[in-house]
Amino acid sequence: MDEIATHFAVERLLARYVACIDDDRLEEWPAFFAERCRYQIISSENYEKKLPIGVFIATSQGMLKDRVAALREANIYEAQRYRHLVSSILILDNDKGIVRAQSNYHVVRIMQDGATALFSTGRYLDRINLNGAAPVFEEKIVVCDSRRIDTLLAIPL
């Protein structure tokens, strides 16, 4: 796969990923990850200090499914929606279809009463496997710029 095709595959995966979350199709969200994977939300400060303190961490697709089940149970998801924008995707490395990519995001949160506010900004640091039938995240580290992250964090980023 050439450089442009690789970029396009990553861009498309990210577009499908954020559409899944923004459309509240959370049951489909774990399938974007490999069976054994790493999904972590961490503040920029802790990430740079290499402090292993994440707001949320999961190391398997099963844990992501549990997370969604817990969210549905709590019914928190009804109270809010997200709208992701992602840009400035960079392919950092491509080792036989195992791609490291980074991108920037802004996420806006829309509450049920219509109140809209910037919720989180940061970077996605992804390791993506492009070799399967559909590309999947082997690792997705969400590095949030602000240390002030809503500890509830109802919806995945």
Next chain:
Amino acid sequence: MDEIATHFAVERLLARYVACIDDDRLEEWPAFFAERCRYQIISSENYEKKLPIGVFIATSQGMLKDRVAALREANIYEAQRYRHLVSSILILDNDKGIVRAQSNYHVVRIMQDGATALFSTGRYLDRINLNGAAPVFEEKIVVCDSRRIDTLLAIPL
């Protein structure tokens, strides 16, 4: 046209579309649509409930021209500007050059005194005809995340 070329054509159309609005070249805006078209601004809530209640709806290029004339008449356009960001474009279907695409947007509004605020977030649901000399929207549904939409809605989204 292959997948990447189709994506590129849609991305370029959307980029030209938002540049036209953000540059206040509203007189050029109706030409982005087919003669018979559907342009609708609707809240996410009404869209999902399939309630046919749109903040604004037009079914021809002529109606869009009337809209622009009304805006110019009212001189409201002088008081504000928009800045669109669009990302996460997905081609959902391509039937011989008739393409269904969706994308995410964040729009910031800048008032004449410089005050800047997030104005609207949401999705574009587009049906685009790529077969003509220039691509045009046959349908553009702007699904706003928030029910709180400024009813004036001076500028198109």
Next chain:
Amino acid sequence: MDEIATHFAVERLLARYVACIDDDRLEEWPAFFAERCRYQIISSENYEKKLPIGVFIATSQGMLKDRVAALREANIYEAQRYRHLVSSILILDNDKGIVRAQSNYHVVRIMQDGATALFSTGRYLDRINLNGAAPVFEEKIVVCDSRRIDTLLAIPL
């Protein structure tokens, strides 16, 4: 280079450019410009009135290096970070690898205490030389939508 490859080269340059700023690797920032260049931050109002009043202007890579040195000296950079999103890239002209391009940006500023706010929105108007070993900006005009720009402007946009 065909249209898609040119677009991709410009998109990649912009992605690397904003990653450099957002990662606080400011010492690498001047190398994105040609030795003789033009980097200007100007309000939309002054840009449209063709008033030669810029918030900041530099006409060589050396001036950009001086700027970074001054920022490091002042230690202001520690107090804040940016997160850029860039979209709607349009190639306006391509004269043998000298490309004129425009794009939209939203920049969020994150203060050290975690406070996050929309800092600047606007357009990049770029003249890019794609003929060298790495693409460089010959001209980058940052047209800010709001006249209310923080005069300190610690970090480049």
